[in-house]
Amino acid sequence: SQQGEEDPQALSIQEGENATMNCSYKTSINNLQWYRQNSGRGLVHLILIRSNEREKHSGRLRVTLDTSKKSSSLLITASRAADTASYFCATDGGGDYKLSFGAGTTVTVRA
Amino acid sequence: GAGVSQTPSNKVTEKGKYVELRCDPISGHTALYWYRQSLGQGPEFLIYFQGTGAADDSGLPNDRFFAVRPEGSVSTLKIQRTERGDSAVYLCASSSSPSDTQYFGPGTRLTVL
Numbered sequence: 001s002q003q004g005e006e007d008p009q010a011l012s013i014q015e016g017e018n019a020t021m022n023c024s025y026k027t028s029i030n031n032l033q034w035y036r037q038n039s040g041r042g043l044v045h046l047i048l049i050r051s052n053e054r055e056k057h058s059g060r061l062r063v064t065l066d067t068s069k070k071s072s073s074l075l076i077t078a079s080r081a082a083d084t085a086s087y088f089c090a091t092d093g094g095g096d097y098k099l100s101f102g103a104g105t106t107v108t109v110r111a
Numbered sequence: 112g113a114g115v116s117q118t119p120s121n122k123v124t125e126k127g128k129y130v131e132l133r134c135d136p137i138s139g140h141t142a143l144y145w146y147r148q149s150l151g152q153g154p155e156f157l158i159y160f161q162g163t164g165a166a167d168d169s170g171l172p173n174d175r176f177f178a179v180r181p182e183g184s185v186s187t188l189k190i191q192r193t194e195r196g197d198s199a200v201y202l203c204a205s206s207s208s209p210s211d212t213q214y215f216g217p218g219t220r221l222t223v224l
Contacts, residue, residue: 004153030210041200042115042217043154088153097142097209098167101153 004089004102012108019076021105023089033090034074079109115216117203123222124193132188132219136205143186146202154202193223
């Protein structure tokens with residue numbers, strides 16, 4: 001079963017704009033991860049944020065985590081055409097090695 | 112170093128046939144995972160290996176699915192009597208420990224005709 005849910009399901013933005021997507025989950029977690037997937041193939045790891053962290057940055061990516069609301073957000077700043085992909089959040093269910101993924105947010109960046 | 116590799120990248124087979132999918136994890140990673148991703152969905156957990164043993168195979172859908180990792184490195188996912196519903200992308204991931212980041216391979220797209 002899939003624990004995480006990403007919102008929105010799809011997002012279309014102009015190059016240079018910011019893209020924000022959200023993830024909600026149901027059970028407690030030790031950490032939450034965001035992945036990117038191009039063309040339905042391998043997932044590329046973006047950021048891991050631990051349950052005791054509230055915000056994390058990596059380049060143009062910013063991830064926030066609110067464990068009280070069981071939600072996370074991923075912000076991509078100054079988007080590029082190469083950011084066009086599906087983005088997934090994955091939770092570990094409180095230390096479980098099994099990652100639970102949502103159905104993803106499909107982001108299209110228009111040139 | 113090299114990432115996770117999977118072979119073949121695509122596999123087309125007929126209903127009822129047997130298939131094997133291979134995963135080469137990152138060198139030194141003791142934890143290895145298989146996931147399955149259907150169209151429009153996120154990956155779903157199948158099985159987890161710690162070293163040579165399958166520590167958790169609770170995600171395998173039925174007994175037609177089996178996986179091995181005999182030397183604690185390469186793993187093979189085996190599917191007997193394939194059905195059309197088995198068509199999906201099969202993803203392998205590895206990590207240095209169960210609580211660390213899982214790094215995914217490019218996947219094998221299985222199509223059962």
